[in-house]
Every structure is written in C-alpha cells, then in structure tokens.
Amino acid sequence: MSMICYTDTDNPCLEEVYDGIDLMIEEMKVIINAKEQDPEETFLKEVQSICVEQCNKMTTSLHLLAFALTPEFYSDEVLAKPSRVPPYRDSEVSEGCRTTLTKLFPDFEMEDLMSIEFLNFVASNGQSVSALRDKYKKDAHSWWYLNGHTSPNLQTLAIKLLSQVASSSSSERNWSTYSFIHLVKRNQLAASKAEELVYVHLNLRLLTQTKRVQGWEHKVLGCRSRAN
Structure with missing residues (x-):
C-alpha cells in the first residue's frame, strides 16, 4: 500500500517503481523473519510468490529501462549500501533494456548507436566531475538535461521516459x-x-x-x- 501511494502522484517517478518493489520485498522479508519462527521460511516464500506475481503485472520493460537510466543508482552513495549493485548487473534489468531498445528502434544502426551511448552512460565515459557528483544530488530528469549532451540520442529518450508519471x-x-x-x-x-x-x-x-x-x-x- 505504501508503494502504491508513493507512486500514485503527479510527479515523475517511473524509474523508482522497480527499485521500490525490490526494496519492499526485502523489507517484508526482514519483518516476517522477525515475527515468524520458521526455519524453512514457508510463509515467507508464499508471501513473496504472491507479491512477485502481482508486481510482474505492474512492471513492464519500460520500467526496467527507466530504472537503468537513473543516474542515482550508479552513484557511490547508493552503491555503498549493502546488497546494492548497478542496474546493468541485474539480468532482468539488462534483458528488459535490450527488449525495449529493440522495440523502440527497429533500425539496426540506430539500435547499435543507442547501445553504444547506453554503454558510455553506464561506464561514465565523458562525464565531468560535476556530472558524477550530481548523480546522487539531482533527480534523473534534471541530470539528463544538464549532463546528457555526451549521449544526445539517449538523452532525448531518457528525458521523455523519465518525464512520465506512474499515477492511476x-x-x-x-x-x-x-x-x-x-x-x-x-x-x-x-x-x-x-x-x-x-x-x-x-x-x-x-x-x-x-x-x-x-x-x-x-x-x-x-x-x-x-x-x-
């Protein structure tokens, strides 16, 4: 319920849906393990299966691409937290990004160009010191406006995608x-x-x-x- 209320706003938060669902399941695991004395985690597995099934209906490959295009999730402040890894190291996110780019850009040359620009963004190639510092300080939409000039095609896609709201x-x-x-x-x-x-x-x-x-x-x- 907290996750639904958080995303059901007029503010752009498409990129936070996948990450929020992931964190929600982890928090539920901690709460259930604290209250249920079940070494086999039967109840936890049942609850997780229900949540994952419902969340799969709520998320699409666009949510995964928006998550992967969010600079904050590549910042040192976020990656310093336990069990946090960059989005490109998540197999589900990587597959979702590849699927979305293929659908959006059926032309092979354009798809290859977008893949190269996405690789440069992930590897922080050509990004200034201020751009690296702003990854955690600024929201994703503003960051791409200010620092996305090194990947102009990906910048256009990111601004359009990260401007979308997730309201009902x-x-x-x-x-x-x-x-x-x-x-x-x-x-x-x-x-x-x-x-x-x-x-x-x-x-x-x-x-x-x-x-x-x-x-x-x-x-x-x-x-x-x-x-x-």
Whole structure:
C-alpha cells in the first residue's frame, strides 16, 4: 500500500517503481523473519510468490529501462549500501533494456548507436566531475538535461521516459469509460466484448483529438499563407 501511494502522484517517478518493489520485498522479508519462527521460511516464500506475481503485472520493460537510466543508482552513495549493485548487473534489468531498445528502434544502426551511448552512460565515459557528483544530488530528469549532451540520442529518450508519471489517472479514465458501456441494462455483456468496446471508444476519441489538432494546424498555415 505504501508503494502504491508513493507512486500514485503527479510527479515523475517511473524509474523508482522497480527499485521500490525490490526494496519492499526485502523489507517484508526482514519483518516476517522477525515475527515468524520458521526455519524453512514457508510463509515467507508464499508471501513473496504472491507479491512477485502481482508486481510482474505492474512492471513492464519500460520500467526496467527507466530504472537503468537513473543516474542515482550508479552513484557511490547508493552503491555503498549493502546488497546494492548497478542496474546493468541485474539480468532482468539488462534483458528488459535490450527488449525495449529493440522495440523502440527497429533500425539496426540506430539500435547499435543507442547501445553504444547506453554503454558510455553506464561506464561514465565523458562525464565531468560535476556530472558524477550530481548523480546522487539531482533527480534523473534534471541530470539528463544538464549532463546528457555526451549521449544526445539517449538523452532525448531518457528525458521523455523519465518525464512520465506512474499515477492511476489513465486507469480511472478507462474505468469511467467502462461505466458508460457496462450499464445495468447491459450487464450481460461479456468481459472481452466490453474491453473491445472500451478500446474502440478510447481510440476513436484519440483520433478525433488528433484530427482536431491537425485541422487547427491547417487553419494556421492557411492564415499565414494569406498574410504573406
């Protein structure tokens, strides 16, 4: 509950979801071991399996890439803590980053370029003394703005990704649309059918907004051409 409340804000915290879940499971292990006298850790394993199953539904490869692009997790202050390692040494994080970069950049040359820039970021190549010091002091979004010029393509991706919030606003909008579709008089709709109708409704609204913006752009361009 504390983890959900922490991330359900209007502030960007996408990069902290994976790390927060990891720390949450470790704290639960300490609490359960202190209260349960179970040498085989049966209860602990059961609780951990439930938490891991639910957390896997909450996290995606984008969360893993955001975690790997957070400078704080490479700082000496964080790595000095017990059992802390850089994100690139986590096999799950590395696999998630590779999967995300492949999806975002299907062009092989661009993917290779992003991989090289990511390697330079992890190895701190070309980073100044102030950039290394700011890894722990500044938030990830600000750090990339100030110190990401050595990896311009990765900087653009990191700023976009680390600007995302992890709130439930999008889910609440989805539930609001679902309430209009699954009414008392239409309560016999199958779940799959209702989900398809919600999907169509949301995408139609998105297309309408896109066409409206494009229409305004055409009007502005038309006014400029007549003015010229």
